[in-house]
Amino acid sequence: MSRSIMAIYSYSMQSVGHSTALDPGTSAAVVDGLDELVRFVVRHTAAHSTMSISALSTLGSLAECGALRITELAVREGVSQPSMTTMVNRLERLGLVDRRPDPRDARGTLIEITPAGREVRRRRRAGRAAFLGTLVDRLDPDEVEQLARVAPLLARLADRDGLPDAVAAAREAGGDDPPAGSGRRLDATPLSPTRTTTEDENS
Numbered sequence: 001m002s003r004s005i006m007a008i009y010s011y012s013m014q015s016v017g018h019s020t021a022l023d024p025g026t027s028a029a030v031v032d033g034l035d036e037l038v039r040f041v042v043r044h045t046a047a048h049s050t051m052s053i054s055a056l057s058t059l060g061s062l063a064e065c066g067a068l069r070i071t072e073l074a075v076r077e078g079v080s081q082p083s084m085t086t087m088v089n090r091l092e093r094l095g096l097v098d099r100r101p102d103p104r105d106a107r108g109t110l111i112e113i114t115p116a117g118r119e120v121r122r123r124r125r126a127g128r129a130a131f132l133g134t135l136v137d138r139l140d141p142d143e144v145e146q147l148a149r150v151a152p153l154l155a156r157l158a159d160r161d162g163l164p165d166a167v168a169a170a171r172e173a174g175g176d177d178p179p180a181g182s183g184r185r186l187d188a189t190p191l192s193p194t195r196t197t198t199e200d201e202n203s
Helices: 002-015 024-046 053-065 070-077 081-093 115-136 141-157 160-173
Strands: 097-102 105-113
Touching: 024 115, 053 070, 053 081, 053 105, 053 115, 070 081, 070 105, 081 097, 105 115
Parallel strands: none
Antiparallel strands: 097 105
């Protein structure tokens, strides 16, 4: 864990205030550190969740942007419109989103997050914060201070403006697609329609 943090910190200290391009070794260390951290967090928080990351991301988009059309949601989430339609249908059955007429177009429909959806999202975020906070508490004060200085850079990495290029690069590199000719498609973890949204969520 501290190795990942130090790799990111090394990048931040070299990039702030300098226009010189990073050498490949430093860039690789940053990517490896981020990859290790992301895989660790996703693996251990997803184990306690019955909802896919894509479903939680969709709820997040609706919470942040307000009501959106399915086409707008699909673009924001980087998926096809049919895939987003399926996602919205499942979230609606769980009571996490609602549909209402689009005041801009009587033929259109907007998707909005419900109070139950906001509660699920809040509990998931609280679970992640508790998970990460416990890990940060294991660092010594100097490391925490270093990590605090890197936090703005991490937020910039999560800026959605860079998402299209990042997704395109992932697809070009291979992504998570199964081998050609396998006939398999790797779908996200399905939502569980049997679990109520009032249960405590740990992740």
